[in-house]
Amino acid sequence: MGAVSEFWDKLKGEKKLFALKCRCGAVVFPPQPSCPTCNGWEMEWVELSGRGEIYAYTVSNIAPPSFTGKLPFCVSIIKLEEGPMVMSIVETDRPEIGMKVQMVLEEKRNLDIPDENWRERPLYKFKPIPAGDSA
Amino acid sequence: MKAQVAIVGAGMTQFGKLKGEMREIHAEAVRLTLEDTSISAKDIDAMYVGTWTPDLFLNQLFPAPMLADSLGLNNIPVSRVEDACATGSVAFRQAAMAVMSGLHRLVLVTGVEVMTQRPTRECVKTIAYASDRLWEQPFGITFPSSYALLASRHMHKYGTTPEQLAAVSVKNHRYSAKNPKAQYGEVTLEQVLSSKMVSWPLRLLDCCPISDGAAALVIARAEEAKKYTDTPVYVLGSGQARASLSLHDRPSLTSIPSTKQAAETAYRMAGVEAGDVDVAEVHDCFTIAEILAVEDLGFFKKGEGGKAVEEGSTEIGGKIPVNVSGGLLGKGHPIGATGVAQMVEIFEQLRGESGSRQVPGAEIGLTHNVGGTGGVVTVHIFSVKGG
Numbered sequence: 001m002g003a004v005s006e007f008w009d010k011l012k013g014e015k016k017l018f019a020l021k022c023r024c025g026a027v028v029f030p031p032q033p034s035c036p037t038c039n040g041w042e043m044e045w046v047e048l049s050g051r052g053e054i055y056a057y058t059v060s061n062i063a064p065p066s067f068t069g070k071l072p073f074c075v076s077i078i079k080l081e082e083g084p085m086v087m088s089i090v091e092t093d094r095p096e097i098g099m100k101v102q103m104v105l106e107e108k109r110n111l112d113i114p115d116e117n118w119r120e121r122p123l124y125k126f127k128p129i130p131a132g133d134s135a
Numbered sequence: 136m137k138a139q140v141a142i143v144g145a146g147m148t149q150f151g152k153l154k155g156e157m158r159e160i161h162a163e164a165v166r167l168t169l170e171d172t173s174i175s176a177k178d179i180d181a182m183y184v185g186t187w188t189p190d191l192f193l194n195q196l197f198p199a200p201m202l203a204d205s206l207g208l209n210n211i212p213v214s215r216v217e218d219a220c221a222t223g224s225v226a227f228r229q230a231a232m233a234v235m236s237g238l239h240r241l242v243l244v245t246g247v248e249v250m251t252q253r254p255t256r257e258c259v260k261t262i263a264y265a266s267d268r269l270w271e272q273p274f275g276i277t278f279p280s281s282y283a284l285l286a287s288r289h290m291h292k293y294g295t296t297p298e299q300l301a302a303v304s305v306k307n308h309r310y311s312a313k314n315p316k317a318q319y320g321e322v323t324l325e326q327v328l329s330s331k332m333v334s335w336p337l338r339l340l341d342c343c344p345i346s347d348g349a350a351a352l353v354i355a356r357a358e359e360a361k362k363y364t365d366t367p368v369y370v371l372g373s374g375q376a377r378a379s380l381s382l383h384d385r386p387s388l389t390s391i392p393s394t395k396q397a398a399e400t401a402y403r404m405a406g407v408e409a410g411d412v413d414v415a416e417v418h419d420c421f422t423i424a425e426i427l428a429v430e431d432l433g434f435f436k437k438g439e440g441g442k443a444v445e446e447g448s449t450e451i452g453g454k455i456p457v458n459v460s461g462g463l464l465g466k467g468h469p470i471g472a473t474g475v476a477q478m479v480e481i482f483e484q485l486r487g488e489s490g491s492r493q494v495p496g497a498e499i500g501l502t503h504n505v506g507g508t509g510g511v512v513t514v515h516i517f518s519v520k521g522g
Contacts, residue, residue, distance in 0.1 A: 055388075056284040056285070056291075058336075059334065059335040060280045061331070061334060062333055062334065063275040064260040067275035077382055085383040086383050087274055087381065087382070088274055
C-alpha cells in the first residue's frame with residue numbers, strides 16, 4: 001500500500017535503492033507519499049546508483065539494545081550521486097567527510113518494531129569504495 | 136506591540152533523581168507557583184500539561200485528568216501536549232493563545248517528566264523513538280548521535296573544536312552550581328575532555344542528563360495581571376516553526392532552520408532585535424546545540440558560536456548571558472518540564488530574584504526550546520515592561 005511500503009519490497013526484490021521522481025523533476029528520497037517540492041501525487045520509480053559520499057558522520061559508542069552487539073559503529077548522512085541525502089551505517093573504522101561509499105545490502109535485519117510483516121527486512125548500508133576504483 | 140498575556144506565577148521542583156509519584160512531583164511545582172500569588176487552584180480556567188512520554192516511562196497514558204485530580208481543579212478543560220523536547224514550551228504557547236483568544240482568563244501551564252525509574256539503556260531506546268522509525272531508527276540512531284552528526288559538519292565547515300564544545304559544558308555547570316534546583320555542580324575542562332566518548336565528537340559531559348522534575352506557570356490577560364502579582368512578566372513575542380524530522384532531509388546541517396524562523400517570528404512580534412535581549416535560556420541538550428542556538432538566534436555570526444563561548448561572551452558580564460540557570464546540561468532535562476522551567480528562570484531573572492546568578496538589570500529575556508533536532512522549535516520573548 002503506497003510508495004513507502006513499495007520501496008522496501010523493491011529493495012528486497014531488486015537489491016537496489018529506488019527513488020521517486022516527480023513530474024516537476026524533483027527526485028524524492030527517502031520516498032514520501034507526495035512530492036515535498038510541488039505537493040504533487042504523481043511520481044514514478046527511478047533506480048539510484050547506490051554511490052555517494054559521507055556528508056556528516058559520528059561513531060556511536062551507545063545504541064538501542066538491538067544494536068549493542070555491533071558497537072562501536074559509524075552512522076553517517078550520505079550525499080547520494082543523484083543529490084538526495086540519506087542516513088545509514090557505513091562499515092568503516094576510519095570515516096571521513098567526503099569519503100566515497102557504495103550501498104551494500106544486509107539481507108536480513110531484525111528490527112525492533114511492532115509490525116510482524118516488516119520486522120525482518122533487508123537493510124541498506126554502505127561501505128567505502130577503495131581508492132582508484134571508479135565503479 | 137502591547138502584550139496581551141502575562142505570567143503571574145512561576146515555580147519548579149528540584150531537578151534530578153527524585154523520589155515520589157509523577158502526580159506528587161507535578162503538584163509540588165504547582166504549589167510553589169501559586170504560593171507567591173493570590174490565586175487558588177479553584178480560580179484556574181484551563182490547564183495545559185506538557186509531558187513527553189509518561190506512556191513509555193511510567194505506563195501512564197492520558198495524564199491530564201489524573202494530574203488535575205491531584206490538584207483539585209474544577210471541571211475545566213485540561214489537555215496534554217507532546218512535541219518531544221519542545222513539549223513544555225508548546226504547552227505554554229497553546230495556553231497563551233487560549234488567553235489571547237479571550238476564551239480563558241487564568242490558565243495553568245505545567246511541564247513534568249519522570250525518567251529515572253527506567254534504566255539508562257531503556258531511556259536511550261525510548262528517546263530514539265522521537266526519530267523516524269523508517270529512515271533513522273533502523274540504523275541505530277540515538278539523540279547523542281543525531282547531534283554528533285550536526286557537530287561533525289560544524290567542525291568541518293567552521294573549525295569548531297572539542298575544547299569549544301567543552302567550554303559550553305564548563306560554563307553551564309558553573310552556573311548550575313549556583314542554582315539550588317539544579318541536578319549537577321561544577322565540572323572542569325579536563326573532566327569534560329576526558330569523560331567517556333558517547334558518540335564522537337560528543338563525550339558524556341557534552342550531553343544533558345536523564346532527570347525527573349516539574350515546572351509550572353500561571354498566565355493571565357495582560358490588563359488583569361496586576362490583580363495577581365505586583366510584578367507580572369509580559370509575553371512580548373511567540374514564534375514556533377518546524378524543520379524536517381530527519382537531518383538527511385535538510386539542505387544544510389550547520390544551522391537549525393526552525394530556530395531561525397521561530398526567532399524571526401518572535402522578534403518581529405515583540406518589536407525587538409537579537410541585540411536587545413539581556414538574558415537567554417537556550418536549548419543546550421548537547422554542547423553543540425548551544426553553539427548552534429547562539430548563532431541561529433542572531434547573537435553571534437554563523438560559525439563564531441564556539442569562539443564566543445570560549446571567550447566568555449555568553450557569561451554574565453559578556454555580550455549575552457546564556458543559560459545562567461545551568462541549562463539542560465547542568466540543571467537537568469526532565470523532557471516535558473524543560474520548556475516551562477526555562478520560562479521560570481526568565482520570570483525570576485526579569486524580576487531580579489535570581490540571587491548569585493542574577494543578570495544585573497535584565498529587562499528582556501528569551502527562551503528557546505527545541506524538539507528533537509529541530510522538528511519543532513519555539514522562541515519566546517518576555518519583559519517586565521509592556522503591560
